[in-house]
Amino acid sequence: MSRSTPDWAASVDALAGALARARYIADRPLATAVFLAVRLEKPLLVEGEPGCGKTEVAKAVAQASGAELVRLQCYEGLDAASAIYEWDYPRQLLAIRLHERAETPAQLETEIYTEKYLLRRPLLRALDGSAGARPVLLIDEVDRADEEFEGFLLEILSEYQVTIPEMGPVRAKQPPVVILTSNRTRELSDALKRRCLYAYVGYPTPEKEVAILRERVPGLPDVLAREVVAFVQALRGTDDLAKRPGVAETLDWAAALLALEERSLRPETVRDTLGLLLKDARDLEAWRGERLEGLLARP
Amino acid sequence: MTGGPPAPVPFGDGLYRRLHGFLLRVRGAGVSVGVGSERAFLDGLREVGLLDRAAVREVARVTLAKSPRDVTDVDRAFDEYWADPEGAGEPTLAERTLLQRPPTGRGTSGAPAGRPDTARSEPPSPDRELRAGRYSPEAPSAAHLLVPAGDRELRSALAGARRFRRAMATRPGRRFRPSPRGAVDPRTTARRSVRSGGEWVRLFRRRPVAGRADLVVLWDVSGSMREHLSRLFALVYALKRVNRSTRVFAFGTSIAEVTGAIASRPYRRAVRAVEPLLDPRGGGTQIAQCLAAFRRNWGAELRPTTSVVIVSDGWEFEGGRRLAAEMAALWSRCHRVVWVNPYAADPSFSPATEGLVEARPWIDLLTSPVDFPRPRGGGRAPARPRPA
Numbered sequence: 150m151s152r153s154t155p156d157w158a159a160s161v162d163a164l165a166g167a168l169a170r171a172r173y174i175a176d177r178p179l180a181t182a183v184f185l186a187v188r189l190e191k192p193l194l195v196e197g198e199p200g201c202g203k204t205e206v207a208k209a210v211a212q213a214s215g216a217e218l219v220r221l222q223c224y225e226g227l228d229a230a231s232a233i234y235e236w237d238y239p240r241q242l243l244a245i246r247l248h249e250r251a252e253t254p255a256q257l258e259t260e261i262y263t264e265k266y267l268l269r270r271p272l273l274r275a276l277d278g279s280a281g282a283r284p285v286l287l288i289d290e291v292d293r294a295d296e297e298f299e300g301f302l303l304e305i306l307s308e309y310q311v312t313i314p315e316m317g318p319v320r321a322k323q324p325p326v327v328i329l330t331s332n333r334t335r336e337l338s339d340a341l342k343r344r345c346l347y348a349y350v351g352y353p354t355p356e357k358e359v360a361i362l363r364e365r366v367p368g369l370p371d372v373l374a375r376e377v378v379a380f381v382q383a384l385r386g387t388d389d390l391a392k393r394p395g396v397a398e399t400l401d402w403a404a405a406l407l408a409l410e411e412r413s414l415r416p417e418t419v420r421d422t423l424g425l426l427l428k429d430a431r432d433l434e435a436w437r438g439e440r441l442e443g444l445l446a447r448p
Numbered sequence: 449m450t451g452g453p454p455a456p457v458p459f460g461d462g463l464y465r466r467l468h469g470f471l472l473r474v475r476g477a478g479v480s481v482g483v484g485s486e487r488a489f490l491d492g493l494r495e496v497g498l499l500d501r502a503a504v505r506e507v508a509r510v511t512l513a514k515s516p517r518d519v520t521d522v523d524r525a526f527d528e529y530w531a532d533p534e535g536a537g538e539p540t541l542a543e544r545t546l547l548q549r550p551p552t553g554r555g556t557s558g559a560p561a562g563r564p565d566t567a568r569s570e571p572p573s574p575d576r577e578l579r580a581g582r583y584s585p586e587a588p589s590a591a592h593l594l595v596p597a598g599d600r601e602l603r604s605a606l607a608g609a610r611r612f613r614r615a616m617a618t619r620p621g622r623r624f625r626p627s628p629r630g631a632v633d634p635r636t637t638a639r640r641s642v643r644s645g646g647e648w649v650r651l652f653r654r655r656p657v658a659g660r661a662d663l664v665v666l667w668d669v670s671g672s673m674r675e676h677l678s679r680l681f682a683l684v685y686a687l688k689r690v691n692r693s694t695r696v697f698a699f700g701t702s703i704a705e706v707t708g709a710i711a712s713r714p715y716r717r718a719v720r721a722v723e724p725l726l727d728p729r730g731g732g733t734q735i736a737q738c739l740a741a742f743r744r745n746w747g748a749e750l751r752p753t754t755s756v757v758i759v760s761d762g763w764e765f766e767g768g769r770r771l772a773a774e775m776a777a778l779w780s781r782c783h784r785v786v787w788v789n790p791y792a793a794d795p796s797f798s799p800a801t802e803g804l805v806e807a808r809p810w811i812d813l814l815t816s817p818v819d820f821p822r823p824r825g826g827g828r829a830p831a832r833p834r835p836a
Contacts, residue, residue, distance in 0.1 A: 161496065161503070181496070181506040188495045189488060196516070199748065226622035238639065245642060254645075295623070295659065296692065334749045335662060335693045339712055342514040343482050349516050389740070392748055 155282070157213050158187045164213075172364050173202070173209030174357060182348035183210060192306045192327035194291075194342060197350030200395020203330040206350075207287035210326055216282035219325070221271040223294035229301045233311055235268045262315035272305055276321040286325040291341075292334045299341045306344045353396060355382050361396060366403045376414045377403050381426065383444055384436075391429040401425045416445055467493075473529040474512055477521040478709065478721065481512050501530075517708055594723045596716050597682040608820035609686035613660065615821065616784055616813075617691055617755050621659035630655030661753040661783060663687060663694040666742065668760030669726045670700035670733035676790040676817075677726070680759050683788065683817045685710055685718055687757060697746075698726060699738035701765075705746075734765045735803055739774035747781060755784040759817070761791060761801065768806030775810040784812040792816035792824040 157167035164187070165180040175183070179195075183206065186193035195203045211218035221232055241261040248257060269277060271286070278284035288302070305311060309321040329345060331337060353361065355378050362374045369377075377399065385393045394402075402425045411418055420437055427433050436444075467490065475481050481489075492507035505526050513519045597605070624633070630653040637652045667684050669677060688694045688710045695707045709721035735758075750756075756778060764771050779785050789804065791797055793816035799805050808814070816824045 177502070178506050178509065181503065182510040185488075185492045185495060185507065185510050189491050191488060194514075228623060238635075242642070249645075254643075295621070297623075332749070334751065336515075336695060336707060336711065338692070339480070339514075343484055345514075346488065346510045347513050347515075347518070348510060349519055388744055390744070 154188070155214060158184060160184070167213035168206075168209045171209040171212035173205055174360050174364060175206070175209075176353075176357065179206065179348050179350060182346055186328070186346050187326055189346070190309075190324045192329060192345045193348060194329045194331065194337070194345035195348050195350055196331045196333055198352055198393070198395055199332050200397035201350045201352060202396055203350050204287065204289055207285055207289075207328040207330075210328065211285040214282045214285065214326070216326070217278065217284045218287060219271050219275040219278075219284055220287045220289060222289050223291050223298070225293060225295060227294045227298055229298075230270070232270050232298070233272045233301065233305075234270055234313060236262075236315075237266045237268050241266050264316075267313075267316075272302075273311055273319065275325040275327075276305070276309060276311060276319060278321070278323060278325060283323050284325040286327045288327065288329040290332060291329045292331040292337060296338060299338050303340055303344065306341070352385055352393075355379065358382070358396065358399060362399065362403050365400050366407060369403055369407050370412055373406060373411060373413055374403065377406065380414060380419070380444065384426065389435070390427070390432050392427070392432065394426040394428075398426050398428070414445065416442060419445060463498075470508075470525070470529045471512075474508070474522055474525045477525040479512060479518045479521050479525075480514070480712075485512050515708060517705070594681055594719045594726070595678045596719045597678055601679065602682050602686070602715055605682040605686035605817070605820070606689060608683065608817075609690040612687070612786075612821040613690050616786070617661045617663050618658045619661050619753060620656045623657045624654040625657050627653055627655040629653065660691050660693065661755055662751060663691050664746075664750070664754055664756045664782075665694060665696045666703075666738070666756065666758045666760075667696060667698050667706075668700065668733060668735070668758075669698045670763070672733060672761055672763045673790070676761075680788070680790060680817055681719065681722065682715075683820060684759060685715055695746075697742060698722075699735070699742075701734050701737070703738040703741050733760070733763050735760060735762075736764060736770040736774045739771070739778055743774070743777060743781075750778075750781045752781075752783060754782045755786060756782050757786045757788060759788045761789055762787075762799070762804030762807070763801055764803030768802040771803045772806040772810070775807040779810040779812075785810055786813045786815065786821065787811045788815055788817055788820060789824075790817055793818035797824060 156163065158164050161177070161181050161184045164184045165175055165177070168175045168180065168183070182193055182195075185191070187210075195206055197203055207220075208218060210216075244261050244266070245257055248260065252260065267273075275284050275286035291299070291302075306327060309324040310318045312318045358378045358381070359374050362369055362378065363371075366374075381394055381399045381402070384390070402422060405422050405425055406414075406418065409418060409422070420441060423433060423436060423441070427436060471481055471486055471489065488511040489508060492511050493504065496503045496507055498504060505523070508522050508526055509519050513522045624630075626633070626636075633652045633654040636654070637648065637650070640650070640652060641648050665684050665687050667680065673680070684696055688696055688707070692711075695705060696710055697703050698706045704725070706722055706725050709725055710718045713721060775785070787804070787807070789797070789799075792814060797816075799808055799814070813821060813823055815821045
């Protein structure tokens with residue numbers, strides 16, 4: 150790449166260290182993926198289980214690099230006007246009314262289709278990033294957006310530019326670090342995936358989850374952290390859960406136990422706070438009885 | 449800032465040839481590797497170097513894989529190829545590093561844990577053979593033979609799938625498009641009036657764009673379906689072809705996603721790609737167990753707009769009661785449940801297998817592959833609400 154390399158992304162190890170300083174514990178595959186995304190200036194598609202830290206990757210990269218995080222939360226019905234740009238019609242109409250006597254229609258048209266009347270949405274703002282660190286563009290839960298919206302993204306992801314018909318192409322001053330996340334609620338188009346590097350974030354190992362707890366829930370007793378992780382991992386290992394708890398649920402639960410001043414797991418407390426781990430009514434109902442006792446009784 | 453990017457790692461002809469051979473091996477494993485991915489792979493290697501085998505593997509995963517399934521396929525191709533790569537000649541230091549066999553104690557930390565489809569096209573292990581035999585000792589599994597359907601049959605399947613899409617797998621979207629017969633679009637009308645000095649010369653109209661709902665196809669490829677597989681695959685392929693977001697799962701005694709083998713492929717190439725994936729799923733059918741596995745692994749991805757199409761004859765190894773419970777759970781999470789039975793084309797057909805009888809209350813449409821999606825076997829199921 151022709152650009153100079155920031156210190157925090159000088160190597161995979163340096164990048165993993167920078168993410169750790171941003172309180173994100175990345176394993177080697179994910180650190181390599183982010184490293185390549187930064188160095189090759191290619192978007193990174195992060196897929197994986199819900200609540201396992203996909204969105205946090207982008208936040209940590211922004212924090213590690215000291216750059217602005219521009220976030221686009223995708224949803225069904227998201228269109229180019231909400232994601233890229235929109236003309237400020239009221240101001241344009243006002244300008245027309247003010248200048249219609251003094252200028253010809255051609256002059257008016259030239260006047261109203263300028264940056265002054267452009268409302269920048271997240272994608273255009275990310276391309277507009279000024280000098281300094283490359284901005285981090287997070288396109289979150291891209292699988293929630295309509296397939297047609299992926300078409301809008303293609304030009305941005307491959308060329309880092311947006312074509313505005315009235316003004317021509319707007320090219321990024323410096324390409325942002327683009328991170329897309331997906332929960333795989335639907336298959337993304339091949340065209341989109343082809344433009345991206347790929348990383349999968351699964352459930353963490355017990356050791357890694359304990360380390361995450363230590364980092365994210367300061368003050369949590371070590372014994373309690375290990376018990377929490379052992380319990381959550383055992384819960385994930387059962388095969389009849391409608392929704393398995395992710396790392397986010399583990400963190401919430403540990404924080405709740407800390408707030409309740411628990412020193413170790415007790416059946417009563419677990420039963421009372423199980424709703425922080427299991428977010429499905431049938432799961433809760435199934436696990437509040439003897440099964441919970443059995444799981445807690447495991448060595 | 450450091451002083452710029454590291455000096456590029458030069459690839460000699462021999463190493464480049466071997467790297468290219470690896471890419472061909474990855475493609476042969478079913479991973480679609482385009483020129484862009486190939487270039488990203490080589491650029492990535494230049495960034496991380498070639499001396500760390502694990503790092504090279506990570507680069508291959510990040511740049512060549514595009515799904516969790518691909519990650520496993522890339523890993524397997526990596527292990528196979530660099531254990532015994534094509535090409536002769538004395539290896540260089542970098543090549544010798546890559547040519548080492550993988551350390552046995554080291555896990556594949558980047559592979560998604562608990563992937564449900566790891567069984568796909570793995571070499572059959574003794575465990576798997578025993579498992580298949582356990583369910584049907586008299587009829588051991590054998591490879592399925594998918595014969596491509598004729599053009600006429602495929603056209604018929606595509607027409608049926610399009611009718612199905614119009615009838616069930618569409619919904620009004622939130623976006624609009626210009627239409628001469630739609631409602632007046634005040635914003636566009638006002639904006640265009642600017643061109644005529646504020647005069648409202650023409651009313652612009654618009655109407656909602658019909659969105660395509662999600663479709664999930666659960667395709668029974670067990671031994672009892674063997675003789676219908678070719679014809680049913682034409683329908684499965686058509687459902688994927690007319691609705692790009694369709695996901696296809698093959699099941700028998702286990703369930704695995706086969707969408708990747710069908711997506712973006714012409715029909716005959718899709719047949720060739722899917723055929724080897726069906727191998728381990730002959731001999732016995734455990735629909736309920738497979739539905740439970742589907743719900744467990746992919747249930748969170750079902751949305752209220754999802755239509756589920758089950759293509760099966762309804763033979764159930766475990767009896768009907770558990771199947772009914774699983775069907776009820778599935779039904780409560782999706783938009784419609786459609787059951788395609790290969791025998792339903794017979795005019796005298798009525799649900800007779802225990803599985804189908806028990807599942808019937810939770811089927812919104814029972815139909816046959818011949819005149820799909822026309823209702824068969826007693827017409828449409830009663831509208832919701834369902835029995836408690």
